[in-house]
Amino acid sequence: DRLIKDAFKDSFLIGMAGDLPTRYSDAELKLAAEHFGSITPENCMKPERIHPAENRWQFEQSDALVNWARKNGMTVHGHTLVWHAQTPNWFFEGDDSETIKQRMKNHIETLVGHYKGQVQSWDVVNEAISDGGDAKTAETEHLRDSNWLRALGPDFLTLAFKYARQADPDAVLYYNDYNIESGPKHASSLVLLKRLLDQGAPIDAVGIQGHWRSGRVPFDDIEKAITDYASLGLKVSITELDVTIRGESGGQFGRRRFRSSAPPSLEDLNAQAEDYAKLFAIFEKHQNVIERVSFWGLNDRRTWRRGQHPLLFDANNHPKPAYAAIVRES
Ligand code: XIL
Numbered sequence: 001d002r003l004i005k006d007a008f009k010d011s012f013l014i015g016m017a018g019d020l021p022t023r024y025s026d027a028e029l030k031l032a033a034e035h036f037g038s039i040t041p042e043n044c045m046k047p048e049r050i051h052p053a054e055n056r057w058q059f060e061q062s063d064a065l066v067n068w069a070r071k072n073g074m075t076v077h078g079h080t081l082v083w084h085a086q087t088p089n090w091f092f093e094g095d096d097s098e099t100i101k102q103r104m105k106n107h108i109e110t111l112v113g114h115y116k117g118q119v120q121s122w123d124v125v126n127e128a129i130s131d132g133g134d135a136k137t138a139e140t141e142h143l144r145d146s147n148w149l150r151a152l153g154p155d156f157l158t159l160a161f162k163y164a165r166q167a168d169p170d171a172v173l174y175y176n177d178y179n180i181e182s183g184p185k186h187a188s189s190l191v192l193l194k195r196l197l198d199q200g201a202p203i204d205a206v207g208i209q210g211h212w213r214s215g216r217v218p219f220d221d222i223e224k225a226i227t228d229y230a231s232l233g234l235k236v237s238i239t240e241l242d243v244t245i246r247g248e249s250g251g252q253f254g255r256r257r258f259r260s261s262a263p264p265s266l267e268d269l270n271a272q273a274e275d276y277a278k279l280f281a282i283f284e285k286h287q288n289v290i291e292r293v294s295f296w297g298l299n300d301r302r303t304w305r306r307g308q309h310p311l312l313f314d315a316n317n318h319p320k321p322a323y324a325a326i327v328r329e330s
Contacts, residue, residue, distance in 0.1 A: 001319055004312070005037040007330035008280075011287040015077060015294030017042040017240065018302055021068045022061060031317050032298055033072040040077040040239070040294055041065050042304075046086040051107055054090050059114060066118050077239070077294065078115065080123040080176065081108050082160040084146035092147045100151040105163050112167035121172035121291075123207060123239070124164045125157050129177055129188050141191040142184075157192075158201040165202040172291070176207030176239055181225035182218050193232055205291060207239035211305075214243050214272040223282050230289040238283065240296035242303060242310035243275050243322075264309045266321075272309070273321035280329040 005014045015038030021029055032039075043049055044061040051057055069076045082104065091103050112122060130144040143149050148156045157175075164173050175196070180189040189206075196203055206229045208222070229236050245268045264272075283290050297303035299313035300320075312323040 001323070002327050004035045004323070004327065007327045008284075008293070011284055011330070012237075012290045013038045013075065013292040013294075015039060015075075015292055016298050017079075017294060017296045018298050019044045019061060020065055022064060024298075024302075027317055028298060028302065029068075031313065033074070036074065036295075038075040038077055038292055038294060039065065039069050040079050040296075042079075042297075043086070045078055045111070046080060046083070047091070047107065048086045048088050050111065052088055054103070057110065062115075066115060070118065075121075076115070076119045077237075077292070078112070078119040078122040078171075079239075080126040081111065081164060082124060082128075082148060082156065083126040084144060084148065085127075087147070089147075092151055097151055097153075101159065104148075104152070104156070104160065108160060108163040109167045112164055112171065116168040117170070119168075119171065121174060121205070122164055122168075123174045123176040124160050124203070126176045127178065128157060128175075129180065129185055129192060131179070132184055132188070141195060142188045143192075157196055158199050161196070161201040161203050172204045172235070173202060174205045174207045174237070174239070175203055176209065178209040178211055178240075180206075181208055182221040186221065186225055186228075190228060190232070193229070193234065197232060203234065205235035205237060207237050209296075210238040210241035211296070212241075212243045212275070214245050214268065214275050217243065217275045217279065219278055219282060222279070223286070226282070226286045226289055230286070235291050236286075236289050237292040237294065238290070239292075239294050241279075241293060242296045242305055243272055243279075244305050244308035244310045245269070245272055246308055269309075269321045273325035276312070276322040277325040277329045280326045284329065 008014050016036045017040040019042050066076055128143055130142045132142045179185050226236050245264045297311050299317055300309045300311055301315040303311055314320055
């Protein structure tokens with residue numbers, strides 16, 4: 001089979017997420033190393049895992065991932081420095097904002113510094129925009145209520161980007177979020193990014209996470225979002241791509257359950273393949289803006305949306321119709 005990374009080598013990097021190589025089978029590691037040119041640590045670089053207490057760092061698993069990536073000629077995309085989730089409470093203990101700011105600075109300096117030259121890009125801030133949805137106020141910036149916002153105010157984003165740039169001037173720095181391609185959240189993302197750029201935040205790129213659902217992929221929004229971000233002078237990556245197939249049960253409209261055991265129908269698999277093909281046609285068209293397209297997982301077993309069959313390989317590492325469809329698109 002043709003390797004995915006080779007199919008797109010003239011356009012952009014192809015990556016995947018996972019906490020490799022620990023607890024992956026030899027067959028999975030071989031598949032990962034062959035098809036993908038970049039890896040995002042799925043959980044092991046998140047604050048709760050790598051910095052569980054103020055004076056405790058756990059680098060072992062991330063070091064193993066970075067070494068494995070280097071051995072296999074893959075780049076590493078660091079994920080994630082400042083986020084409302086999977087971040088331990090010790091960061092926010094006490095009310096003194098200066099102390100909390102220093103903790104953020106120390107976290108970023110130490111982590112980015114530890115991997116300087118080995119991690120080529122970072123999700124500096126993840127998911128700071130609220131889901132909201134009030135069209136009347138779409139023009140204003142909506143930040144998600146979070147410990148970071150409460151402690152440091154809306155400047156927490158600019159601070160995080162400045163600390164990251166200082167720690168590794170060569171790393172490509174991302175703002176990463178989901179659903180920012182559509183509706184009021186897209187409008188909010190433009191307001192936020194313009195404000196950050198005006199304030200001199202050293203932000204290089206936007207990560208569109210790309211957790212979509214087969215049959216409901218917002219193709220036009222995605223294409224417009226890519227060009228909107230490009231017109232701000234930013235690069236774009238699709239950072240966490242997966243397109244789910246959701247089984248319906250009970251036969252009742254609006255009541256869906258995930259049938260984790262039921263295999264997807266050929267019809268569903270072909271519809272998913274078509275969605276993937278259309279997506280990659282858009283990405284190819286905008287290859288001058290797009291740096292990387294990373295899948296969030298390796299196969300339909302190594303995915304946070306297990307049971308919804310979202311990736312290119314099935315649970316036994318066999319290529320699905322979606323694999324053939326995107327390789328054909330290249
Ligand atoms: C998910 C992981 O895949 C899960 O294993 C974990 O339990 C929760 O986080 N957006 C992100 C990722 O930025 O960090 C999330 O990853 C998926 C949504």
